[in-house]
Amino acid sequence: xxxxxxxxxxxxxxxxxxxxxxxxxxxxxxxxxxxxxDFYLGMLSQMMILAIFAMxxxxxxxxxxxxxxxxxxFFGLAGYALAFMTPxxxxxxxxxxxxxxxxxxxxxxxxxxxxVVRTHGxxxxxxxxxxxxxxxxxxxxxxxxxxxxxxxxxxxxxxxALGIDLESKTVFYYFTLxxxxxxxxxxxxxxxxxxxxxxxGIRVNEHRMRAVGYGTFGYKLTAFTLAGALAGVxxxxxxAQTGFVNPELMGFHMSAHAIMMVIxxxxxxxxxxxxxxxxxxxxxxLFKDMTKHWQLLMGGFIVLVVIVAPRGLLxxxxxxxKRGGKA
Amino acid sequence: xxxxxxxIQLLNSVQYGLLLFMLAAGLTLIFGIMGVVNLAHGSxxxxxxxxxxxxxxxxxxxxxxxxxxxxxxxxxxxxxxxLLFRHFYHRDHLDQVLLTFGLIYIFEEMRSIFWGDDxxxxxxxxxxxWSIPLTDTLSYPVYRLVMSAVCIVLAIxxxxxxxxxxxxxxxxxxAFNRDMTESLGVNxxxxxxxxxALGVGLAAIAGVIASPIASVYPGMGSxxxxxxxxxxxxxxxGSVRGALVxxxxxxxxxxxxxxxxxxxxxxxVYMLMALVLLYKPEGLFKQ
Numbered sequence: 001x002x003x004x005x006x007x008x009x010x011x012x013x014x015x016x017x018x019x020x021x022x023x024x025x026x027x028x029x030x031x032x033x034x035x036x037x038d039f040y041l042g043m044l045s046q047m048m049i050l051a052i053f054a055m056x057x058x059x060x061x062x063x064x065x066x067x068x069x070x071x072x073x074f075f076g077l078a079g080y081a082l083a084f085m086t087p088x089x090x091x092x093x094x095x096x097x098x099x100x101x102x103x104x105x106x107x108x109x110x111x112x113x114x115x116v117v118r119t120h121g122x123x124x125x126x127x128x129x130x131x132x133x134x135x136x137x138x139x140x141x142x143x144x145x146x147x148x149x150x151x152x153x154x155x156x157x158x159x160x161a162l163g164i165d166l167e168s169k170t171v172f173y174y175f176t177l178x179x180x181x182x183x184x185x186x187x188x189x190x191x192x193x194x195x196x197x198x199x200x201g202i203r204v205n206e207h208r209m210r211a212v213g214y215g216t217f218g219y220k221l222t223a224f225t226l227a228g229a230l231a232g233v234x235x236x237x238x239x240a241q242t243g244f245v246n247p248e249l250m251g252f253h254m255s256a257h258a259i260m261m262v263i264x265x266x267x268x269x270x271x272x273x274x275x276x277x278x279x280x281x282x283x284x285x286l287f288k289d290m291t292k293h294w295q296l297l298m299g300g301f302i303v304l305v306v307i308v309a310p311r312g313l314l315x316x317x318x319x320x321x322k323r324g325g326k327a
Numbered sequence: 328x329x330x331x332x333x334x335i336q337l338l339n340s341v342q343y344g345l346l347l348f349m350l351a352a353g354l355t356l357i358f359g360i361m362g363v364v365n366l367a368h369g370s371x372x373x374x375x376x377x378x379x380x381x382x383x384x385x386x387x388x389x390x391x392x393x394x395x396x397x398x399x400x401x402x403x404x405x406x407x408x409x410l411l412f413r414h415f416y417h418r419d420h421l422d423q424v425l426l427t428f429g430l431i432y433i434f435e436e437m438r439s440i441f442w443g444d445d446x447x448x449x450x451x452x453x454x455x456x457w458s459i460p461l462t463d464t465l466s467y468p469v470y471r472l473v474m475s476a477v478c479i480v481l482a483i484x485x486x487x488x489x490x491x492x493x494x495x496x497x498x499x500x501x502a503f504n505r506d507m508t509e510s511l512g513v514n515x516x517x518x519x520x521x522x523x524a525l526g527v528g529l530a531a532i533a534g535v536i537a538s539p540i541a542s543v544y545p546g547m548g549s550x551x552x553x554x555x556x557x558x559x560x561x562x563x564x565g566s567v568r569g570a571l572v573x574x575x576x577x578x579x580x581x582x583x584x585x586x587x588x589x590x591x592x593x594x595x596v597y598m599l600m601a602l603v604l605l606y607k608p609e610g611l612f613k614q
């Protein structure tokens with residue numbers, strides 16, 4: 001089904017160059033005079049967090065061929081975990097609360113995954129969505145869990161044990177950047193590990209993998225759990241950054257946005273997820289600044305991308321750089 | 328809960344179930360026959376409801392609004408199939424998800440531009456605006472009964488169309504083996520257009536007839552869409568019979584959940600779905 005989209009699994013030079021350029025730009029950004037306003041730092045931090053979220057979904061969607069329309073559940077759950085763990089009058093230590101939140105999200109993914117990974121294709125899309133709705137309503141309908149209004153995260157997590165102060169916007173920015181780049185390389189490593197190869201094999205032909213002797217259920221469940229935990233890392237950072245969580249974080253639209261980010265950038269190589277997250281958010285901000293009818297432009301943009309760039313933005317870069325090389 | 332109250336809830340749940348069936352039947356038909364995942368299906372429900380409100384306030388008659396609204400929605404569906412969807416039959420499900428999600432954005436904004444962001448109410452027509460007494464203190468609105476009757480008539484009509492008519496035979500054949508059917512001289516292009524318009528029409532009619540009892544508001548499509556998914560998954564994708572059984576089941580669980588255990592009302596149907604999937608991972612009526 002997605003063989004055509006996995007052509008960029010091994011990234012060509014041109015794309016590696018673009019990525020390196022992007023990383024340098026992100027690292028240099030806080031040094032520029034424009035960064036003086038906290039607004040752009042915060043916006044870019046959010047984009048990086050969404051890029052982590054999109055990468056976690058790509059592990060399912062692009063690598064394993066499991067399209068989850070409920071991935072935001074784990075993103076939101078970890079955010080709520082941080083909100084509940086943080087006491088009313090003091091910050092919480094980062095070094096154990098981040099793993100704890102990711103673990104909580106991973107555990108939820110393990111339980112939900114047990115139900116959903118037995119289904120295939122379009123069923124998987126719908127079933128993941130339904131489970132995410134279940135989580136959504138659990139929080140939405142219960143005042144004890146914050147209800148529809150959500151809850152505040154009173155303090156940013158405390159990372160003084162690591163020698164950094166996350167209260168500073170710049171420090172938080174660099175922390176997020178380091179997490180993003182670290183996870184990117186970890187996931188790239190995973191992609192070409194035996195585990196990653198089995199997942200890719202499942203995407204291409206699950207029946208064959210089972211015939212060869214792999215217990216595909218276990219592999220898929222592991223991937224689902226891992227992706228849930230990584231989405232948890234993103235959700236934790238999101239809650240820490242905004243200081244606020246509400247059920248929308250776990251909602252249908254959040255999940256759908258993640259899917260669009262991954263498709264927009266190009267699936268199955270994690271780089272596309274990052275590019276897609278930045279592009280999607282940037283375009284959305286652009287349209288929102290332009291008109292109050294931004295949804296019309298956004299919808300048109302999405303439809304256009306499906307029609308003209310079936311392999312995503314990375315696919316476009318690849319195509320044009322090749323054409324340029326030949327000329 | 329006394330008997331009269333129980334009866335009212337039962338009638339409500341059947342009526343809600345039938346409404347869901349109309350929506351889910353369209354969704355599952357479009358998927359089962361053309362293999363298209365249509366996330367924008369809820370938008371057609373919304374469009375139906377808004378057209379009903381618009382024409383009712385313009386012409387003062389719900390009956391006229393129903394006819395005009397349905398016709399317009401079906402025409403719109405046909406146009407959409409011709410313009411966009413027919414190019415996506417052979418594309419990946421993901422592309423369809425993306426396409427229809429983009430369409431949701433577009434429809435929501437068009438709705439906002441044409442009709443604003445207010446919540447509207449549609450008057451129940453004079454003729455049907457009375458209640459049947461059940462006991463001394465409780466009575467049941469006639470409009471809801473008529474609504475259920477309309478749904479039942481349409482469901483039977485759909486069943487007859489698909490299983491008894493020549494067109495239905497071609498539709499089933501096309502779903503089973505497209506190429507073979509086409510080489511036998513059946514105009515598959517036309518069949519697809521008909522099925523898509525039929526699905527859109529069902530969703531729009533559901534929106535039109537639901538408008539007097541559920542208010543007409545922005546975003547009404549997405550909540551209903553998610554319920555449709557649940558119905559389709561429980562019933563088994565592609566199965567119209569499954570959609571009927573599942574819709575009635577969901578109607579029951581949702582309505583009685585709200586009355587008996589309001590704490591988990593929002594989750595109840597999803598729990599039902601999880602339970603069904605645990606025993607039947609492909610739904611109750613696998614095609």
